[in-house]
Amino acid sequence: MDFGYFFELFLGGLTRGSIYALLALGYTMVYGIIELINFAHGEIYMIGAFTALIVTGVLTLMGWNKIAILILASLAAVVYSSAYGYTAEKIAYKPLRNAPRLSALISAIGVSLFLQNYVLLAQTSDFLPFPNLIPEFEFLKPVEDIVRSSEIVIYATTAVVMVALTILIKFTRIGKAMRATAQDQKMARLVGVDVDRVISITFIIGSATAALGGVLIASHIGQINFYIGFIAGIKAFVAAVLGGIGSMPGAVLGSLVLGWTESFFTGYISSDYEDVFAFIFLVLILIFRPSGILGRKDTDKV
Amino acid sequence: MVKINFRKLLVLLVAAAFIAAVSGPAMAADTIKLGVAGPHSGDLASYGIPSVKAAELVVKNINAKGGVLGKKVELIVEDDVCKPEVAANTATKLVGAGVNVVLGHICSGATKAALGIYKDSHIVVMSPSATNPALTQSGDYPNFFRTIASDDAQAKLEVEFALNVLKVKRIAVLHDKGDYGKGLAEYAKGFLEKDPRAKVVLYEGITPGAVDYSAVVQKIKRKKADAVIFGGYHPEASKIVTQMRKKKMKTYFISDDGVKDDTFIKVAKQYAEGVYATGPKDVSKNPLTIKARAEHVKAYGSDPGAFFENAYAATLALLNAIEKAGSTDYNAIVKALRTEYVDTPLGKIRFDERGDAIGVGFAMYQVRGGKYVEVK
Numbered sequence: 245m246d247f248g249y250f251f252e253l254f255l256g257g258l259t260r261g262s263i264y265a266l267l268a269l270g271y272t273m274v275y276g277i278i279e280l281i282n283f284a285h286g287e288i289y290m291i292g293a294f295t296a297l298i299v300t301g302v303l304t305l306m307g308w309n310k311i312a313i314l315i316l317a318s319l320a321a322v323v324y325s326s327a328y329g330y331t332a333e334k335i336a337y338k339p340l341r342n343a344p345r346l347s348a349l350i351s352a353i354g355v356s357l358f359l360q361n362y363v364l365l366a367q368t369s370d371f372l373p374f375p376n377l378i379p380e381f382e383f384l385k386p387v388e389d390i391v392r393s394s395e396i397v398i399y400a401t402t403a404v405v406m407v408a409l410t411i412l413i414k415f416t417r418i419g420k421a422m423r424a425t426a427q428d429q430k431m432a433r434l435v436g437v438d439v440d441r442v443i444s445i446t447f448i449i450g451s452a453t454a455a456l457g458g459v460l461i462a463s464h465i466g467q468i469n470f471y472i473g474f475i476a477g478i479k480a481f482v483a484a485v486l487g488g489i490g491s492m493p494g495a496v497l498g499s500l501v502l503g504w505t506e507s508f509f510t511g512y513i514s515s516d517y518e519d520v521f522a523f524i525f526l527v528l529i530l531i532f533r534p535s536g537i538l539g540r541k542d543t544d545k546v
Numbered sequence: 547m548v549k550i551n552f553r554k555l556l557v558l559l560v561a562a563a564f565i566a567a568v569s570g571p572a573m574a575a576d577t578i579k580l581g582v583a584g585p586h587s588g589d590l591a592s593y594g595i596p597s598v599k600a601a602e603l604v605v606k607n608i609n610a611k612g613g614v615l616g617k618k619v620e621l622i623v624e625d626d627v628c629k630p631e632v633a634a635n636t637a638t639k640l641v642g643a644g645v646n647v648v649l650g651h652i653c654s655g656a657t658k659a660a661l662g663i664y665k666d667s668h669i670v671v672m673s674p675s676a677t678n679p680a681l682t683q684s685g686d687y688p689n690f691f692r693t694i695a696s697d698d699a700q701a702k703l704e705v706e707f708a709l710n711v712l713k714v715k716r717i718a719v720l721h722d723k724g725d726y727g728k729g730l731a732e733y734a735k736g737f738l739e740k741d742p743r744a745k746v747v748l749y750e751g752i753t754p755g756a757v758d759y760s761a762v763v764q765k766i767k768r769k770k771a772d773a774v775i776f777g778g779y780h781p782e783a784s785k786i787v788t789q790m791r792k793k794k795m796k797t798y799f800i801s802d803d804g805v806k807d808d809t810f811i812k813v814a815k816q817y818a819e820g821v822y823a824t825g826p827k828d829v830s831k832n833p834l835t836i837k838a839r840a841e842h843v844k845a846y847g848s849d850p851g852a853f854f855e856n857a858y859a860a861t862l863a864l865l866n867a868i869e870k871a872g873s874t875d876y877n878a879i880v881k882a883l884r885t886e887y888v889d890t891p892l893g894k895i896r897f898d899e900r901g902d903a904i905g906v907g908f909a910m911y912q913v914r915g916g917k918y919v920e921v922k
Contacts, residue, residue: 249768256760263757371781373813389794465757466788467781467813475755510761516723516751 252390253511254504259395261503262402263464266457267480268487268495269405270450276490277426277446279345280337283352286477287359288329288451292321292458293468294363297374304375314377314459321455328359329451330444338440356474363470371469374462394464401460402496405453410492418445486526488539497537501525577620578613578868580605580861581640581669583650583660585628594652596850597674597857598623601649603841604861614869626651630659637663645669646874647864649857654678661687668876670883672864674856679733682900689876691883691897693860693890694853695907700802700824701733704775707822707910709743711921712798714772718748720762720786722778730777730802747771754782763789766797773798780810784818791817798822806911806918823918824908827893829855835891859890859906863897 267289274282296317303313336355340348378394413419424432425442433439461476462468479502487498502522509521529537582601584594598621605619613619622643626633633656640648641663648664648671651657657676664671665687672691673681679696681687708714717738721731728751738746747769752762763786766774774790774797776783783805790797799821806825811818829835838858842850864879866888871878883897895903911918 246768249764252764253761256758256764259760260758371784371809371813373815389792392792461757465785466815467784469781471755476757479757507761511765514750515753515762515765518753518756 249511253507255391255395256511257504257507258500259398259464259503260507261483261500262395262398263457263461263476263499264480264483264502265402265496265499266398266405266461267454267476268484268499269402269409269492270453270457271477271480272484272487272489272491272495273409273453274446274450275484277422278337278341278443280348281352281481282337282450283349283477283481284332284336284355284359285450285454286473286475286480287356287363288325288332288473289454289458289461289476290363290468290470290473291328291359292325292451292455293374293462293472294367294458295324295455296321296377296459296462297372297468300375300377310377310379314379317377318456318459321459322452325451325455325458326448329447329454332359333444333447338443356477360470360474367470369470371467374466374468376466377459377463394460398460398464401456405456406492406496409449409453412449413492418442422446482522482526486529486536488533488536491536491538494536494538501537577618578615578865578874579620579622579643579645580864581643581645581648581650582621582623583626583633583636583640583648583656584652585656586623586625588627590628590653593628593675593852594625596852596854597649597652597860599842599846599850600674600838600854600857601861603838603845604858604865607841608865614865615872619865626653626656626660628653628656630655633657633660634663636660641667641669647868647879648672649674649860649864651676652853654681657681657690661690665689670864670867670876670879672860674860675853682902685900687901688880691860691863691901691903693856693863693892693895693903693906695826696902697729698733698737699907701730701775701777702737703824703908703910704800704802704822705734705737705741707921708773708775708798708800709741712773712800714798715744716747716770716772717744718766718769718771718774718797719746719750720748720766720774720776720778721751722754722782723751724754724778726804727776727778727802731775734775734777752778752782752786754778756785759786759789762786763793763795766790767793767795771797773800776801776805778802779804780807780813783821784810784814787814787821788817800824803908808918811913811916811918818913818916821913822921823911823913825911825918827907827909828920829892832891832893834889838891855891856906859892859895859903862890863888863895863903 271285299317299320300313332355336351337348340351378397381393384393413422421437421442424437425439429439483499483502484495487494505525506518506522510518582598584597585591586594601621605621609618622645624636624639626636633651637660651660652675654676657673670689674693677694677697679698681690719731719735721727735746735749738744783801787799801823803825806823835855867879867882870882870886887894887896892906895905898904910921912921
């Protein structure tokens with residue numbers, strides 16, 4: 245067995261998995277709090293990428309340096325996407341909070357289509373080049389053709405976001421309120437939790453992670469268009485389900501498992517049936533662990 | 547009384563029929579009849595109507611100069627709605643009307659259905675748009691010609707370029723699983739397998755829209771491919787090329803018209819440099835093309851539609867062949883089509899043994915200095 249080849253496929257899978265994880269974290273968090281599968285999450289990611297592209301374009305013209313552009317573009321993307329996430333929740337999900345869950349789901353699909361078409365019309369249907377915002381680290385020069393700095397940044401960001409969200413939910417005041425809301429909204433309200441505010445904050449945080457993902461992933465891939473959110477969103481959703489929807493480490497684990505499955509399957513068998521195989525794997529896991537790898541049945545949803 | 551009258555009537559009728567029968571061919575000989583078949587109504591009318599207009603323009607010009615062999619050219623237009631079952635009737639009607647040559651049909655399926663009928667009646671047919679490779683390559687229809695490259699022309703050019711110019715030995719063939727890309731990849735694989743000079747080391751479909759193609763790129767590297775032939779479009783191509791170049795792989799990348807797009811260069815930036823892609827030959831600067839398009843604008847007040855140049859070229863080629871053949875004899879026309887060059891909006895063309903136009907179709911381009919440049 246060729247160990248070098250195995251290792252490169254492993255890294256490829258890790259990159260893919262980390263990309264899925266950046267999106268899956270937001271999915272799983274929103275689901276954990278209000279049990280809504282937010283299909284518009286992929287679109288929030290796409291809007292983050294577009295915002296970053298526009299900001300980058302303007303700042304590059306003004307001759308700013310690369311690190312400053314990366315930070316400012318990410319900030320702008322986070323703010324913009326969060327605003328979209330917050331607004332979408334207020335307009336499309338809040339009025340349906342007491343409606344059957346299917347209604348909110350349909351509403352989410354509606355938001356997703358709306359945002360896609362909005363960007364299509366307001367921007368363009370073409371693929372746009374996205375500049376590489378992540379600087380090449382000097383210390384990675386020797387291993388450049390094995391792992392690149394953009395990949396390292398993606399791994400690191402995924403890990404940091406996962407840890408930060410876990411700490412936020414486990415140890416902070418707002419985290420406690422989130423867990424209370426997740427367990428029983430009515431009871432949480434009775435003990436003085438501002439449920440609306442908690443849900444809004446959940447959406448803002450979820451959208452912010454998606455925006456961060458948008459900047460890093462677009463920077464890694466080098467191109468964006470209005471449709472990128474859809475496929476990435478579906479894959480991230482699958483990863484979140486695989487890991488156990490509602491669980492933060494589960495989302496990351498599920499994403500990595502999905503990334504590795506695809507990478508090894510492509511590497512050793514064929515990429516013709518990459519998706520087929522990924523989904524067979526999903527079905528198998530759900531048969532043996534119906535609530536995902538790390539999901540626990542109806543307890544501690546976040 | 548009644549009986550006699552009836553007989554007289556019968557005689558009269560027979561006589562009338564006889565005169566008609568005799569005068570029929572006599573009248574036909576006064577004009578050269580050019581049949582035009584294609585969809586002129588229905589969903590696909592926009593593919594057929596530009597051909598009718600092209601034929602009208604060419605015929606108007608030629609008639610103004612005295613026609614062909616001293617006779618006026620007459621157009622007989624029949625609609626086949628692009629349906630094979632209708633096309634057979636269309637062909638029968640045109641044959642019944644005594645056409646000498648036919649411009650059409652437009653869709654490959656309809657063309658195939660009609661060809662047998664023309665073949666039996668020894669009528670030359672020339673399509674401006676039917677791209678199905680089998681129409682010429684099967685050898686079943688010696689009466690068929692076309693002024694468009696067949697579907698496998700790009701794949702053939704890619705393979706020949708890889709083998710003759712780049713002289714590579716190990717080739718990876720990839721596609722995006724779509725109709726266009728997979729079709730091309732299959733043709734390319736077929737051509738490569740018939741050639742002993744090279745080996746297909748990898749044949750795979752990739753998932754379009756995926757976030758990362760590093761596994762496939764690793765595979766190309768591991769199989770030690772010298773060149774990649776990719777069937778598909780630029781979003782996937784730019785991701786694969788970028789990842790290949792970032793891994794410091796110097797593997798040639800050869801692709802198709804779906805990649806010969808400026809967006810590809812814009813997205814893949816410096817990594818696009820050196821990539822090969824096939825694309826249609828540029829005919830827009832040909833003086834005849836400019837003239838034909840101007841005639842269309844003048845006559846119909848709009849820019850011409852699909853396959854206009856091809857139909858214009860086909861009409862010119864057909865009428866030129868009759869002129870050069872000196873008659874409307876089937877064998878003479880076929881011989882003239884294969885030997886006589888004719889100036890058309892598509893360039894100077896003649897036809898090969900199978901009926902494909904020589905000099906029409908695709909050229910190889912390479913990204914040099916951020917632009918696609920034709921490789922001579």
